[in-house]
Amino acid sequence: MTTKQFFASCVKATFTLATVVMMSAAFTACSSDKDDGGSSTLPEAAPQTVTIDGVEKTVVRTEHIVRPNGNYEISLYLDNSGFEVVRMVMNKERHMYVDIDLTKKEEKTDEVYWTFEYKSGSTKLAGMSASSDPKSNGKRTFITGTLHASVNDGGKVDFMLKNGRVLDENDEQRTITINYSGETQMPGANSLIINGSNQKILKAEYKRNIYNRYTLLLYFSTDGQKVVEINLNGDKHFGPNINLTKTESEEIPYKKGGNWSVRFSELNSNSSPYASGSPRENITFNSGNLVVTGDPGRGVSIRIENVTTYSKYEEVGNTLSLRYSGAMTFIPEEPQPDPKPNTFTLDKYNEYSIQLVEYEELGQNRYKFNLYTSTAKDQYVTFYLDESLHPGQDIDLTKKESKHDADYWLIDIYDEGSKLMAKASGNPNDNIQVFHTGTLSVRGNHYNELELTLKSGTLKDVNGDRRVITLHYKGKAIHKPLPPARQGYVTIDGVDKKILRAESRELDKGTYYIDLILSTNGKERINMVLNQNKHFNKNFDLSKAESYDGVDNYTINYFDANDKQVIHTNGNVSNFNTGILEVYNSVPKPGYTPVIKIENGRVRDTDGKVRTLTMYCKNRFTEAVLPDAPRGYVVLDGIKKPIVKAEYTRSRRYNEYWLHFYLDNAGSEVLRIDISKYLHTNKVTNLTYKETQHDGYPYWSVLYSKNNRWYIKTSGDPTDANLNTCLAGKLNIEGRINKSIYVDLSNGFVRNELKLLHTLTLRYLGKLTESANSEKFVEYIDLGLPSGLKWGTRNLGALDPEDVGDYYAWGETQSKTEFTWENFKWQGGFSSHGLPVASKYTKQKQRLDPADDAATVNLGVEYRMPDPLEIVELIDKCRWTWTTLNGANGYQILGPNGNTIFLPAGGYCSEKEKYNNTIEGHYNSREVHVYPASSIGVKFSKNKIECRTRKGGWGYPDEYQFMAMEWGLPVRAVRP
DSSP states (O other): OOHHHHHHHSOHHHHHHHHHHHHHHHHHHHHTTTOOTTOSOOOOOOTTEEEETTEEEEOOEEEEEEEGGGEEEEEEEOSTTSOSEEEEEEEHHHHSSSEEETTSOOOOOSSOOOEEEEEOSSTTSOOEEEEOOTTOSSOOOOSEEEEEEEEOTTSEEEEEEEEEEEEBTTSOEEEEEEEEEEEOBOOOTTEEEETTEEEEOOEEEEEEOTTSEEEEEEEOSTTSOSEEEEEEETTTSSSSEEETTSOOSSOOOGGGTOOOEEEEETOBTTBOOEEEOOTTTOOOOSEEEEEEEEETTTEEEEEEEEEEEOOTTBSSOEEEEEEEEEOOEEOOOOOOOOOOTTEEEETTTEEEEOOEEEEEEEETTEEEEEEESSTTSOSEEEEEEETTTSTTOEEETTSOOOOOSSOOOEEEEEETTTEEEEEEEOOTTSOOOOOSEEEEEEEEOSSSOEEEEEEEEEEEOTTSOEEEEEEEEEEOOEEOOOOOOOTTEEEETTEEEEOOEEEEEEOSTTEEEEEEEOSTTSOSEEEEEEEHHHHSSSOEETTSOOOOSSSOOOEEEEEOTTSOEEEEEESSSOOEEEEEEEEESSOOOTTOOOEEEEEEEEEEOTTSOEEEEEEEEOOOEEEOOOOOOOTTEEEETTEEEEOOEEEEEEETTTTEEEEEEEOSTTSOEEEEEEEEHHHHSSEEEETTSOOOOOSSSOOOEEEEEETTEEEEEEEOOTTOTTSBOOSEEEEEEEEOTTSEEEEEEEEEEEEOTTOOEEEEEEEEEEEOEEOTTOOOOOOEEEOOOTTOOEEESSOTTOSSTTOOOOOBOTTOOSOOSOBOSTTOTTEEEEOTTSOEEESSOOTTOOBOOGGGOHHHHHHOTTOBOOOHHHHHHHHHHSEEEEEEETTEEEEEEEOTTSOEEEEEOOBEEEBTEEESTTTEEEEEEEEEETTTTEEEEEEEETTEEESEEEOOBTTBOOEEEEEOTTSBBOOOOEEO
16 A cells, blocks of 8 residues: 555544644754754854744844943844844953853942843844853843954954753743944944944933922934924933833833833824833834933933834834934023012912011020911911021032031921921931022021021922922011910920929028929929019019029929920020010919919920920929939939949048049049038938037038039038038938938028029938048057057947958058968068068067058058967956957957947958958967968957967966968057
8 A cells, every 4th residue: 555545544543643733743853943942052143143943044234332341232234124133242341352151140339240242123033141140130140152262452342152941031942142343333422323324413402390300301403303302200200221112110100200212203204103112002113222420410321212103193114214413402491580678489380478487596506587478477488497597598409418518498388377388408318309490598687687588489389380489578576475374384495394393492582493393293383492582573584594692593494304404404504495484363372372484485305405494383382302312313493413432531630531423433522421420320410501510520511512613512510601501401311321321402502602502312322432542540549458558449441339341461562352372562472381471570580570560651650460478468457358249240449547448349350351340350360480481469269368378487488379361351550
């Protein structure tokens, strides 16, 4: 049977199946050149060709563009129309003369990355693109492929792309190879190519309106009739590749920049092609792309490529391309006429006469000017200006100011009903708009004649609409009055604060201390000092400074909810710019109901900012008691000052102590309280009274110093007529000065040396450290001993008889924290038998030199440590009784004449530890036992006293209690 007969005899279904199989095989064969999965190496392209999907295309023309920083754009055109093109962007140093692996992204850099682009020039064949930019999510690298390229200054280009596989814009795999070597040319600079004919661009201009919409105008005729007009949204269209065949996804309102549009006016006698991205117009080109980069005013690049047109606006189609690079000339809007005198003009035709100008002081040379155009004051323009900077300037309102330490200009425009219409700011730190056009001339100032001139102003209002304004004013500005004070309230910066209670204290000379409490915890408050003769029953002008005539000037303070002093002013140098004080109806004594008012108060706060302050108090007054100071603080005139260091200094005057509470780390601010331990501790002292005259003990005093100047000096000394007591206040000191102590100065009212009033409180709980200025001394007492020797009443370094004081190694004059043989000053090593040997004090020298005697060095030459026999005398001639004194164990020693001393059981220190410090006493004499090196002294406990262990005789010396020389022991001094 023949083949023909065989097919003829096949059933219809079999024939159909065979046909499908054959067609599938045919399609597979056709697509093998396009996508073989990357398993084989593609053949190299023939010279001067580009092979795409196995189809060879001759390169008909090449162009290159030299960009800054060694960057090149190389274009290989595959048809005469210029629609089909391969384009690469490369850096000469990084990408040329080397083999580039097109499958890899590059490391991040500030320089250009290589990019590849193929445009088919046909709607039936998808384009391709790739990039090595690691930040690009839209463009991928090649699947396979290498590139070797170069271009020289003479215009010769070599381009070899091997084994290239890349995904197109439809995610289909495509193949491409390139082999080209030849001359390249620079494209027609600043030219428009119309149907292959090159037209030179003669002039380039641009406009920019208030909505950031740009109009770019490229003229290619001398009469200006032939022009390419490109309209772009400045927030959207600069940079991206705009497809001129598609509308944008939404209709963008004109006042938000609008959609793109391109018009070729008077292109030829037949047409003026036009296209737009507006979906409402729905007019696009048949093909083409637009890319605009840069800044038109400084330098812009415009490229229109592959445009084909045919629309209802032209009779025949055209092919177009355009290239322009360079700066463009700005076309300003037509200037507006100068403003009329004392007139605000809105949108050119609405004129409003400026009827009143008020100003407010905002502090630190910053002023707010309201220019009212209605008698109701509900339509106005507000200028915020800095009078240290802006007067005399012509301000460019289209620019933010350079950063500086003064304040920046700010303009608010209010429509009827005080509704904000528009706002603009020169502050470079905010996001508020500037004007699109406009200048502001500032002349004069708030207190003299003011002149403001705003010319050619355009800006967007709060709805995004364009508004045109001009303004002129020349004349006086008046201070804006504040609303009347509201009864029962203090009003600060327009915020009403209810007066919860009113407190007062009558001081001296008709002076009253007043607190108006504004919060339940008492922290927020108005504090005042007023004098009945100077401030009551009159309209008192707070803006004028008072002279001091022996009677208190006014003081007004405001403390906020965090107890921070925000306003502090007094009559000496008033911080009020305006304000009237009235006090009438009665004096502000507890139980009375006076009226206290402040109207139209403007006052500079502690930061220099102007605050508004009004008040109307008609509350019943109660007695003012200052709140206790927080623990660890001194509160002076309501200002909390933390105590950073607390010390005491002891004076030789009997039991006089100076307690220092330092309020800064430099030690320049200090509150000092002078007391007698016996008269002023563990009791409450009334600071309003002089003490009864007495001998032997100091009087109390309270002093405050800052920067070496005493501001407060008070004393209870009845013999000192120059120092007054406090007007009010109590001092409570509990505890022991060298232990834990509690100091509370409460409700203190005091006048300084200038007779100015201050409030003062203090609370401290803790330990006081001894000042380096403390005088080292001990009191001594005559016990009636036969030798006449006098014994100290307390140990060296102790404040009280029961205190152990400091520990000293024998022969050392400074206390320390660790006591070992190795750090002992006089250690001389060890003998051959391993016994300690002293280095200085030997058989020839067994008694301490005065320079090595702790008592002599610390207390003076009249004091020393006792001899062994003097200790024996104290034991033999006195009665020793084991007892407890203020919690300390030890011996009460009664002398022959009835006087007593107390020796506390302080134990001893070895290495870093104290031993037996409540059950034993160890005290050294000033003599040493030679071998082994030991100190001689006394050791005692409740039931035993050991000093001379054997009385000598028959040629033998006395024997004494020995102790380790390096141990730390208390020292009790004697005075011959």
